[in-house]
Each structure stands twice: as structure tokens, then as C-alpha cells.
Amino acid sequence: MARADKDLRQTGIHGVSATKSYAGDGGYPASYYAATRNIVRTPVRLEGRVETDICVVGAGYTGLATAIHLAEKGYKVTVVEGAQVGWGASGRNGGQIVNGLNASLPTIQRRFGEDAARFIGGLVQEGGRIIRRLVSRYRIDCDLKSGNIYAAYTSAHMKELEAKQALWRRYGMDDHLLLDREGLRKLVNSEAYCGGMLDITGGHMHPLNLVLGEARAFESLGGTICEMSPVTRVDHKAARPTVHTSEGEVSARIVVLCGNAYLGDAVPELVSRVMPVSTQMITTAPLGEELADALIPSDMCVEDVRYILDYFRLSADKRMIFGGGTVYGGTDPADVVAKLQPNLEKVFPRLKGVKIDYAWSGNFALSFTRVPQMGRIGANTYFAHGYSGHGVTGSHLFGRTLAEAIDGDQSRFDMFAKLPWYPFPGGRMFRAQYSTIGSWWYSFKDAVGW
Known part of the structure; x- marks a missing residue:
């Protein structure tokens, strides 16, 4: 049984171990992150009626970044979470601080204009700065390290990186260094790649320890977190919107919806805006310092630039954490190890047959445009979601932006809110099939080097 499940049984909170929801009993998936978390919380559920200034739904990065920024301004904030803090994507992602959105700046320019x-x-670099500020100010122990690398398989990939470097320079970002094959080998010792690009402002960390540290920081500011309390509905049309769970409700001046891929049907108005997509991860047994440092001498995180990409990094205890793959609709593959281990061995043949200690899957919320969405439903209910696989930095940026809007400065919120969004073709029933067919075309392009 996962360590998190044992922790829940030992909390002594009435009924917690029997909680059933989208998250099962609310225990963390059996990931490397759950096994090595450095904060073990005692969940407190929402019971009865609570009055607050701001109610935030979701105790992941977006919700906690919003809550911290508001609490720092003196607001009374209550966070309602359906499972445990960081149970969703925030606690099981690749741990990579990658600047930018899923949609590239040229795509954004083409679709939405130069402004x-x-x-x-x-x-796009602000999210990483917010993470570093929170880690420093609140002394969050999450193995934070600097630098991320984009790895190219083909000359076509290198041309994409060259164009990206030039474009980012146009927008004032001159932090990217192009690497030829030998330059990349000094940082990532793999024969698989022909070159790449280094972003010195990127980085990586232990994602669950980051979000647990953010929860502790929020509570140190007087905030309240109600865990194991799945939201059943949100009354957002009243002057004071109300968030309902099976055992309680929160009445607030403002509600902020940050459930992302796990909000489910609790807010019907948001269902068609995003689609859950699962991605998978494995973690090896400890490799030892000599082998680990030989494989990634820079100790930076890496992602390739294919449409369906691989991403990897070393953990603090010198394991290889390797992720990739997508399943549209959010279902889990039958065998995560069988799916990912061949990709790991392709990048690092020296790891052929290496023991895999952990394997897990998790969902992120994909928007059709690949641009995250921020907006309002009703006068006093805000939402943010749809980071499309780039949520570590985007969620922290959106959390600050939501807090600014609630505090009276809506300039940046309004810019995001006015960006158009489009439902997935095929509707809810066929959107996964449509997206899968589209991904086949891009995978073909990757395979032939276009």
C-alpha cells in the first residue's frame, strides 16, 4: 500500500479513509514524489457553512499561487480541495520549470495578433521567477535547480530552435544558447540528439514538495485549506457565490475555480473548454553518482522538441525521472513501464534493463488552442485552466494575475480573458478521437524529420 494511504488511515479524521470521489480514497498515486515528500499533512475536511472573503477551488499550483498572493495582501482565503494538496498534476508532473506556453509565440501572433x-x-518568464520567490521567501525545500535544455533529433528541429531563439530575442528574452551536437553532449551525454538549446532561466524541482511547501506558506499567512472535500456544485450567479461539497459549503465574496483537469462536471459552463490528457512517468532505481553524472553532467532537465515529446531529469538521489506519451481523454495506459522504458533506453542505451522503482500517470488539461484560459462566469466567479502541459510556470503566473484582478488591477487579467477560445471539434463524445487522429499526423512528421 502506498505510504500516503497509510498516512490517511492514521490521521484520525472521521470518515477520511472511506472518502470516495474522482480521487478514490484521496491517497496520492504511488509515485516517486509521494514516496519522498518531506511534508505529511493531516487533512481537515470542510464541514458545515463557512464565510470567507475568497474561496479557491483546488489546492494545486494555480489555487495556492492565487491564495498566497491574496493572503499576502491581507484577504481571508479558504481553499477547498477534493483530495489532498497537490494530488493532481501539481504533485505528479515532470518537475520542469520550462518557460513559455504550449502554443508558440509565432502561433499566438498568427492567431491573436501582434499585441x-x-x-x-x-x-512567459515570470512564472519561474514567482516560483523562485516563493521558495526563497518561505524556505520551501524542493531540490530547486537551474537550467533546462531543449533537445533536437533532426535538422528540422534545430531550425525550429533557431527560430525560437530569434523570436524570443525580439521580445526581450536573450537567455537561450544554441548547442551543436558536441555542445549538447557536454550537458546531456546521449547520441540520440543532433543539437539543442539551453535556457538558463529554466530549471527543475520536486513538484510535490513545492506544492506542499506552498500550502504550508499559505497557512502561515492565516489561510485555511479544506482537503478531502470534493466540490459537487458552485452557485456562481448570486451576489455571494457558494461552493458546495457533500458535507459543507463556503460562501464567499469571490470564488476562484482552479480545478483544471480534475474539476469534472461540478461547473458545467467549463466542461467544453478543456479536455483531460494523461501523460506517464517512470523513475529508475538509484543510479549512483558516477553513472548519473555521466548521463546528465549538467544536472539540468531536458525535453525534446517533438510533438509527442519525452522529458527527463535526475532526482536529488540520482535516479532518472523519465516521462512522455499522451492519452487523449485522460485514461491510463495498461502498462506505463512497457510504454516508456524503450524510449528511456533509446536516449540512454547504458540504462538498458535498469530497474524501474516507480511508474505513474496523471492528467493535464488541454485547450484546443493550446493557450491557457482565464475568465469569469458570473460577476464574482473567476477561473483559470488549460495549461496544455506547460502548467508549472503558467499556473504560478495565472495565480498572481488572478490575485491582481481580485485586488483591483484587472489589466493583465482582461488581456488573457479576451483571447478567444474554441471548443474541441466532435464535442465531448468525440474530442479524444479527433485529437488522436491529429496527433498521428504530427507524429508522422516527427518520424520523417519534417
């Missing part, structure tokens, strides 16, 4: 591209181009 939108310039606005977003000026913000």
Missing part, C-alpha cells in the same frame, strides 16, 4: 504576442512574450 497579444508582445503581451504574452513579456510574461
Whole structure:
């Protein structure tokens, strides 16, 4: 049984071990992150009626970043979480601080115009700075390290990186260094790649320890977190919107919805805006310092630039954490190890047959445009979601932006809120099939080097 499940049984909170919801009993998946978390919380459920200034739904990065920024301004904030803090994507992602959105700046410029591209181009590095500020100010122990690398398989990939470097420079970001094959080998010792690009402002960390540290920081500011309390509905049309769970409700001046891929049907108005997509991860047994350092001498995180990409890094205890793959609709593959281990061995043949200690899957919320969405439903209910696989930095940026809007400065919120969004073709029933067919085309392009 996973360590998190044992922790829940030992909390002594009435009924917690029997909680049933989208998250099962609320225990963390059996990931490397859950096994090595450095904060073990005692969940407190929402019971009865609570009055607050701001109610935030979701105790992941977006919800806690919003809550911290508001609490720092003196607001009374209550966070309602359906499972445990960081149970969703925030606690099981690749741990990579990658600047930018899923949609590239040229795509944003083409779809939404130069003003939108310039606005977003000026913000895409802010999420990483917010993370570093929180880690420093609240002394969050999450193995934070600097630098991320984009790895190219083909000359076509290198041309994409060259164009990206040039474009980011146009928007004032001159932090990217192009690498030829030998330059990349000094940082990532793999024969698989022909070159790449280094972003010195990127980085990586232990994602569950980051979000647990953020929860502790929020509570140190007087905030309240109600865990194991799945939201059943949100009354957002009243002057004071109300968040309902099976055992309680929160009445607030403002509600902020940050459930992302796990909000489910609790807010019907948001269902068609995003689609859950699962991605998978494995973690090896400890490799030893000599082998680990030989494989990634830079100790930076890496992702390749294919449409369906692989991403990997070393943990603090010198394991290889390797992720990749997508399943549209959010279902889990039958065998995560069988799916990912061949990719790991392709990148690092020296790891052929290496023991895999942990394997897990998790969902992120994909938007059709690959641009995250921020907006309002009703006068006093805000939402943010749809980071499309780039949520570590985007969620922290959106959390600050939501807090600014609630505190009276809606300039940046309004810029994001006015960006158009589109439902997935095929509706809820066929959107996964449509996206899968589209991914086949891009995978073909990757395979032939276009």
C-alpha cells in the first residue's frame, strides 16, 4: 500500500479513509514524489457553512499561487480541495520549470495578433521567477535547480530552435544558447540528439514538495485549506457565490475555480473548454553518482522538441525521472513501464534493463488552442485552466494575475480573458478521437524529420 494511504488511515479524521470521489480514497498515486515528500499533512475536511472573503477551488499550483498572493495582501482565503494538496498534476508532473506556453509565440501572433504576442512574450518568464520567490521567501525545500535544455533529433528541429531563439530575442528574452551536437553532449551525454538549446532561466524541482511547501506558506499567512472535500456544485450567479461539497459549503465574496483537469462536471459552463490528457512517468532505481553524472553532467532537465515529446531529469538521489506519451481523454495506459522504458533506453542505451522503482500517470488539461484560459462566469466567479502541459510556470503566473484582478488591477487579467477560445471539434463524445487522429499526423512528421 502506498505510504500516503497509510498516512490517511492514521490521521484520525472521521470518515477520511472511506472518502470516495474522482480521487478514490484521496491517497496520492504511488509515485516517486509521494514516496519522498518531506511534508505529511493531516487533512481537515470542510464541514458545515463557512464565510470567507475568497474561496479557491483546488489546492494545486494555480489555487495556492492565487491564495498566497491574496493572503499576502491581507484577504481571508479558504481553499477547498477534493483530495489532498497537490494530488493532481501539481504533485505528479515532470518537475520542469520550462518557460513559455504550449502554443508558440509565432502561433499566438498568427492567431491573436501582434499585441497579444508582445503581451504574452513579456510574461512567459515570470512564472519561474514567482516560483523562485516563493521558495526563497518561505524556505520551501524542493531540490530547486537551474537550467533546462531543449533537445533536437533532426535538422528540422534545430531550425525550429533557431527560430525560437530569434523570436524570443525580439521580445526581450536573450537567455537561450544554441548547442551543436558536441555542445549538447557536454550537458546531456546521449547520441540520440543532433543539437539543442539551453535556457538558463529554466530549471527543475520536486513538484510535490513545492506544492506542499506552498500550502504550508499559505497557512502561515492565516489561510485555511479544506482537503478531502470534493466540490459537487458552485452557485456562481448570486451576489455571494457558494461552493458546495457533500458535507459543507463556503460562501464567499469571490470564488476562484482552479480545478483544471480534475474539476469534472461540478461547473458545467467549463466542461467544453478543456479536455483531460494523461501523460506517464517512470523513475529508475538509484543510479549512483558516477553513472548519473555521466548521463546528465549538467544536472539540468531536458525535453525534446517533438510533438509527442519525452522529458527527463535526475532526482536529488540520482535516479532518472523519465516521462512522455499522451492519452487523449485522460485514461491510463495498461502498462506505463512497457510504454516508456524503450524510449528511456533509446536516449540512454547504458540504462538498458535498469530497474524501474516507480511508474505513474496523471492528467493535464488541454485547450484546443493550446493557450491557457482565464475568465469569469458570473460577476464574482473567476477561473483559470488549460495549461496544455506547460502548467508549472503558467499556473504560478495565472495565480498572481488572478490575485491582481481580485485586488483591483484587472489589466493583465482582461488581456488573457479576451483571447478567444474554441471548443474541441466532435464535442465531448468525440474530442479524444479527433485529437488522436491529429496527433498521428504530427507524429508522422516527427518520424520523417519534417
